[in-house]
Amino acid sequence: MTRTIDYSLYLVTGRELLPQGKDYFESLEESLQGGVTVVQIREKKAETAEFLDIALKSKAICDRYNVPLIINDRIDIALAIDADGIHVGQTDMPVSMARKLLPQKCIIGVSCNNKEELQKALENGADYVGIGAIYATQTKDLTKPLVGVRGIGPLLQMLDGTSVKAVAIGGINSKNVLRVLHGSVSGTGHSLDGIAVVSAIVALNQPRQAASELSEILSEFKKGPSIFHGMSSAANGHTTDSITSGVVSLMNQIRTLNPLVHQITNSVVTAQSANITISIGASPIMATAVDEMSDLATICGALLVNIGTLTPPACAGMLAAGCHVNTWKKPIVFDPVGVDLLNKWQPSVIKGNAGELAALAGSIEVTSKGVDTVGNGFEDPVGFVTALARRERCIVVLTGKTDYVSDGHTCAVLDNGHEFLGKMTGSGCATGSCIASFCAVASASAQTEGQSLRGVLAKGDMFLASIAGILVFNVAAELAAARDDVKGPGTFFPALIDELTSLTPEVVQEHIKIKIV
Numbered sequence: 001m002t003r004t005i006d007y008s009l010y011l012v013t014g015r016e017l018l019p020q021g022k023d024y025f026e027s028l029e030e031s032l033q034g035g036v037t038v039v040q041i042r043e044k045k046a047e048t049a050e051f052l053d054i055a056l057k058s059k060a061i062c063d064r065y066n067v068p069l070i071i072n073d074r075i076d077i078a079l080a081i082d083a084d085g086i087h088v089g090q091t092d093m094p095v096s097m098a099r100k101l102l103p104q105k106c107i108i109g110v111s112c113n114n115k116e117e118l119q120k121a122l123e124n125g126a127d128y129v130g131i132g133a134i135y136a137t138q139t140k141d142l143t144k145p146l147v148g149v150r151g152i153g154p155l156l157q158m159l160d161g162t163s164v165k166a167v168a169i170g171g172i173n174s175k176n177v178l179r180v181l182h183g184s185v186s187g188t189g190h191s192l193d194g195i196a197v198v199s200a201i202v203a204l205n206q207p208r209q210a211a212s213e214l215s216e217i218l219s220e221f222k223k224g225p226s227i228f229h230g231m232s233s234a235a236n237g238h239t240t241d242s243i244t245s246g247v248v249s250l251m252n253q254i255r256t257l258n259p260l261v262h263q264i265t266n267s268v269v270t271a272q273s274a275n276i277t278i279s280i281g282a283s284p285i286m287a288t289a290v291d292e293m294s295d296l297a298t299i300c301g302a303l304l305v306n307i308g309t310l311t312p313p314a315c316a317g318m319l320a321a322g323c324h325v326n327t328w329k330k331p332i333v334f335d336p337v338g339v340d341l342l343n344k345w346q347p348s349v350i351k352g353n354a355g356e357l358a359a360l361a362g363s364i365e366v367t368s369k370g371v372d373t374v375g376n377g378f379e380d381p382v383g384f385v386t387a388l389a390r391r392e393r394c395i396v397v398l399t400g401k402t403d404y405v406s407d408g409h410t411c412a413v414l415d416n417g418h419e420f421l422g423k424m425t426g427s428g429c430a431t432g433s434c435i436a437s438f439c440a441v442a443s444a445s446a447q448t449e450g451q452s453l454r455g456v457l458a459k460g461d462m463f464l465a466s467i468a469g470i471l472v473f474n475v476a477a478e479l480a481a482a483r484d485d486v487k488g489p490g491t492f493f494p495a496l497i498d499e500l501t502s503l504t505p506e507v508v509q510e511h512i513k514i515k516i517v
């Protein structure tokens, strides 16, 4: 009978990567103690006798931990040691032929880089696929393009309705594993069965600790999507009253906390966004240099990444900043046009107008002219944002005359604002600054004592924080537009800054126009 395999933490061996003085078998045993669930012996250079010896001894160790053992490429070795399976590449023995040679109980895994290879693996009867390389790796010379985190989902979708399992491989470590797991879930909800690593365990002096950290993150991830444990409390049943009181509470805290909000934004709106951030009670820092990103991630309350007039240095800064901020489990608000950054880090909130979000979702329902949406937007905006939030596993904010905020479960429809906002440049970017500022407050004030944060992408209720950011900005806009001294868009902007500066929670409470659907 075929053994049931837990693919969660799949260790592929790499003797050449062991730290100096570390014994291979000791490292293997420690990895198993740390929680490795399946082992593959990968020996590309060993002679047959040496491979056999390593495989036999490794098998004895794996047996003691009741962990299955797979052999890379060599069917003869797999047969000789009674392995649980083999792993083959695209240029190795075809799956159908390997199947004939191996006992029925043996599982067969295949390396796949793209849809064609995966389709072939499915047709030939593979039991699992190793999808990669996801990121660049020092462990292997790559000859095919990187799959990237966002390339995994479409491949997983091809496995819908089959029993074929999938692991991702290539450059995965404890820092990026959460991004890989969350970012790879397909539109149909198909997630990875596990991750395969070499250097993230083998190259370390303490493989037990490395395996145990990865294993904990994997088991937290398998408990369910982050949106329902961490980034939104909406699943507990929000009402307009509970949202209003949540917004009031965040507003009461922002001026006392005065969170530092790191913003990498476009050159058109940098100064304006900084001023708006100050006026709501937060503190902006608009740094872009890669060297500063690690330190900034430790002190900022949230990061806003707004892609607009993208330059290579700003892009490098965005890449580094997001990775560091993810490590500290702080919120990232992403105002997208391009999606490449999403291979590297996980936003807590994605914010955009209809054209931008349609592009991100791959929808042709709405198009853009420059940064502006063409036409009336989506026929079913609630359905659209809710589906996108589910797919992206974060809060999605669709801005427009009416704003929509969803965590993939609940959608808030917000109807504040004024037409003058459409007549000033960067009002959408300013909304992003307000959202990021309130995300910083929500994150700083999140009650997480006694909770494991291993599987959590960011602390705090980002659903509520997004609503607070939109409401504060839009209610202030209504008040500014109604002033006698405001004659049009030119006099509107300074008045908006003044209104944001003096806005109280009570006034927001009076003006709030919200529906929960």
Ligand SMILES: Cc1ncc(COP(=O)(O)OP(=O)(O)O)c(N)n1
Pocket: 010, 012, 040, 042, 072, 073, 087, 088, 089, 090, 091, 092, 109, 110, 111, 112, 129, 130, 131, 132, 140, 167, 169, 196
């Ligand atoms: C689980 C898993 N996935 C992919 C590989 C890569 O296999 P490798 O033998 O290094 O290369 P190819 O034969 O696919 O070219 C793996 N070992 N394990």
Ligand SMILES: Cc1ncsc1CCOP(=O)(O)O
Pocket: 012, 132, 133, 134, 136, 137, 138, 139, 140, 169, 170, 171, 172, 196, 197, 198, 199, 200
């Ligand atoms: C064997 C293999 N196949 C695709 S990437 C890779 C190497 C993975 O090694 P690491 O986990 O050290 O990046």
